[in-house]
Amino acid sequence: MARHTVVTMPGDGIGKVVLPEAIRVLDAVGFDAEYVHADIGWEFWVKEGNPLPERTLDLLRKHKLGLFGAITSKPKKEAAEELDPSLRDEGHVYFSPIVGLRQKFNLDICIRPCRSFRGNLLNFIRKTPDGGVEEPAVDAVIFRQNTEGLYSGLEWTDPPAQVRDALATHPKFKPFAEVPNEDIAVSVRLFTRNACRRILTAAFEYADKHGYRSVTVCEKPNVLRETSGMMEEVAREVRKDYPSIQHWSTNIDAQMMWLTKNPEDYGVIVAGNLFGDIVSDAFAGLVGGLGFACSGNIGQDVAVFEPTHGSAPKYEKLDPPIVNPIAMILSAAMLLDHVGETDKATNIRDAVAAVVEEGKVRTYDMMRIPGGRDVLSRGAAMTPQVTDAILDRMGR
Numbered sequence: 001m002a003r004h005t006v007v008t009m010p011g012d013g014i015g016k017v018v019l020p021e022a023i024r025v026l027d028a029v030g031f032d033a034e035y036v037h038a039d040i041g042w043e044f045w046v047k048e049g050n051p052l053p054e055r056t057l058d059l060l061r062k063h064k065l066g067l068f069g070a071i072t073s074k075p076k077k078e079a080a081e082e083l084d085p086s087l088r089d090e091g092h093v094y095f096s097p098i099v100g101l102r103q104k105f106n107l108d109i110c111i112r113p114c115r116s117f118r119g120n121l122l123n124f125i126r127k128t129p130d131g132g133v134e135e136p137a138v139d140a141v142i143f144r145q146n147t148e149g150l151y152s153g154l155e156w157t158d159p160p161a162q163v164r165d166a167l168a169t170h171p172k173f174k175p176f177a178e179v180p181n182e183d184i185a186v187s188v189r190l191f192t193r194n195a196c197r198r199i200l201t202a203a204f205e206y207a208d209k210h211g212y213r214s215v216t217v218c219e220k221p222n223v224l225r226e227t228s229g230m231m232e233e234v235a236r237e238v239r240k241d242y243p244s245i246q247h248w249s250t251n252i253d254a255q256m257m258w259l260t261k262n263p264e265d266y267g268v269i270v271a272g273n274l275f276g277d278i279v280s281d282a283f284a285g286l287v288g289g290l291g292f293a294c295s296g297n298i299g300q301d302v303a304v305f306e307p308t309h310g311s312a313p314k315y316e317k318l319d320p321p322i323v324n325p326i327a328m329i330l331s332a333a334m335l336l337d338h339v340g341e342t343d344k345a346t347n348i349r350d351a352v353a354a355v356v357e358e359g360k361v362r363t364y365d366m367m368r369i370p371g372g373r374d375v376l377s378r379g380a381a382m383t384p385q386v387t388d389a390i391l392d393r394m395g396r
């Protein structure tokens with residue numbers, strides 16, 4: 001029997017293309033695992049009224065480790081229209097299954113490393129004072145609180161009377177007092193001290209273990225005094241246990257500016273759910289974009305690893321496939337880190353770095369050309385060729 005069982009959830013669109021590539025790499029590196037498929041995504045919303053079927057949750061409960069591809073989410077109205085006619089009027093409401101997974105298993109620690117690979121044409125560059133060009137080495141790791149904040153799902157349009165009444169107890173509700181109920185939409189940003197402490201502790205621990213000199217808390221406490229304020233307050237407590245690590249604070253808006261001015265200054269970054277979503281895409285943009293952006297969603301019991309890109313449905317049916325599998329492969333390497341197989345993870349990352357630096361085998365995004373049918377004739381690699389090159393480098 002294999003040592004690990006990994007629940008594979010390809011999901012929608014290109015999730016189905018990239019996930020098998022990651023498994024090829026895991027097999028090649030000698031990871032002792034077997035894989036069980038689990039259903040998730042749009043197809044199951046349409047057919048069953050639930051994009052995250054209970055049987056998938058059961059598999060994760062049992063095996064604790066997941067690899068996830070990508071999902072398609074559509075706005076409320078479109079989601080309702082695509083639902084199988086026999087299921088309409090049954091009260092099904094679409095909710096993103098990846099957000100659902102994070103919440104169901106309390107995968108509250110989201111880790112998103114954004115590291116530049118040498119030789120990547122997509123790396124961020126800037127001008128030097130003498131008119132030359134320099135390419136700062138980016139090595140930022142975003143810790144995103146993954147379950148609360150504006151993703152809690154506590155929201156209403158036309159809120160129930162109790163909610164409106166509760167809001168009306170706040171002096172700041174005055175300007176809204178005359179607005180008709182159906183014209184009010186509310187999304188609650190709820191933080192808990194415990195979750196703040198967990199994400200901050202995870203971030204400081206990581207910085208300590210991996211030699212980062214700073215942890216930056218990226219929130220907006222000057223305006224969001226309660227929620228961001230709580231994150232800041234807890235950070236001041238947690239940092240006491242890590243005297244050798246500097247604790248910096250930035251506001252999310254300023255951070256979005258600073259990250260293109262001096263991205264090399266940042267190490268570990270901590271943010272609430274939505275700001276973490278934003279700042280992790282922003283840093284990913286400096287190191288190659290979503291084709292390189294890997295992540296881990298880690299709870300106390302279960303962990304699920306996924307590339308942060310979407311399902312890019314327009315590329316799903318292209319045969320041969322042309323999308324970049326690197327984000328998915330790096331996510332698989334994070335899974336290896338998680339189960340303590342650090343050497344294997346390093347082996348994969350080194351091979352990816354070597355392939356990128358060599359620059360011979362590149363998907364269209366790595367060549368900076370638009371995606372489409374013609375990319376292969378323009379010299380771009382197919383998806384599996386990138387994996388082949390990585391396997392070659394690993395000597396497999």
Ligand code: IPM
Pocket residue numbers: 073096098099277308
């Ligand atoms: C991400 C994605 C998701 C999120 C979407 C697909 C719901 O943007 O993983 O960053 O917002 O968390």
Ligand code: MG
Pocket residue numbers: 277278281308
């Ligand atoms: Mg995102």
